[in-house]
């Protein structure tokens with residue numbers, strides 16, 4: 001069994017308090033020497049400037065390899081390529097190219113009349129540009145926009161043919177979900193590395209809301225387990241236990257990379273990595 005490579009996802013802070021949390025999260029997790037970290041891009045491009053600042057600051061101050069998320073929402077092609085130029089000038093060499101969620105108040109993704117109409121178009125433009133390693137998203141369980149059972153596999157294949165060399169999956173809670181998807185992708189001839197996206201459950205309430213919007217299935221037995229854990233004030237311990245088990249199963253099944261959705265909180269991700277024996281240099285003692 002190989003030692004998996006780690007990566008951590010952050011979101012750009014919208015308030016001063018949130019920015020303290022981000023820096024603490026980065027500072028605590030950076031010593032684990034992740035392969036890369038990534039910074040998300042708010043729905044509708046609302047965090048354009050903040051994402052850029054977070055990406056460059058993390059790169060400069062922590063020497064981490066940072067991948068910036070980029071979406072097609074609410075921007076012309078020219079505007080999107082301006083953002084791309086600014087990243088290249090700042091020394092960023094990896095992008096996570098996404099179609100993007102619909103902005104608040106809008107039901108579904110609607111392309112900008114002069115914008116990229118899909119993730120495939122964005123990836124094609126980035127590949128033609130040639131300056132970046134391109135990562136994309138992948139959906140082991142049907143994305144709400146998927147037409148049928150195989151749509152997400154076939155669409156991922158298109159994204160990889162367009163130039164994405166690795167895919168970060170939506171979070172999921174059963175290893176089997178990932179393995180089934182990986183097998184289907186292999187059968188369809190998807191060449192990219194498929195990296196499981198791992199969400200340690202920070203908030204049981206929050207994750208139920210979020211999962212419903214994303215089409216991620218929450219196994220039924222988790223409901224009573226969390227209710228009991230919350231009543232006994234050990235919600236975090238249960239999250240760590242479940243997430244550790246999921247990662248162990250993935251590693252046993254040959255997974256060589258783990259991408260953690262940190263939601264800008266270092267403890268759960270740190271503790272899971274510790275349990276997996278992957279947390280050299282991690283010091284959780286100083287976390288506020």
Ligand SMILES: NC(=O)C1=CN([C@@H]2O[C@H](COP(=O)(O)OP(=O)(O)OC[C@H]3O[C@@H](n4cnc5c(N)ncnc54)[C@H](O)[C@@H]3O)[C@@H](O)[C@H]2O)C=CC1
Nearest residue numbers: 098099100101119137138143145146151152155168169170
């Ligand atoms: N997957 C991940 O790791 C993350 C995803 N997201 C969000 O997920 C949302 C979706 O973005 P992407 O992953 O780039 O979406 P995408 O372009 O892969 O579309 C999602 C699914 O919708 C269907 N679809 C969309 N456009 C299609 C088309 N033109 N023809 C056929 N099928 C089509 C496919 O089934 C596809 O798998 C974004 O809002 C992104 O911000 C955010 C953070 C991480």
Ligand SMILES: Nc1nc(=O)c2c([nH]1)NC[C@@H]1CN(c3ccc(C(=O)N[C@@H](CCC(=O)O)C(=O)O)cc3)CN21
Nearest residue numbers: 101170171197199202203205206207210214261263265
């Ligand atoms: N479609 C989509 N959009 C995204 O922004 C997105 C994804 N998918 N998938 C991958 C990550 C995971 N993301 C997540 C996942 C869970 C929470 C969540 O549980 N939030 C809690 C707060 C947690 C806390 O206390 O800090 C909440 O109550 O909303 C947030 C973002 C964001 N990312």
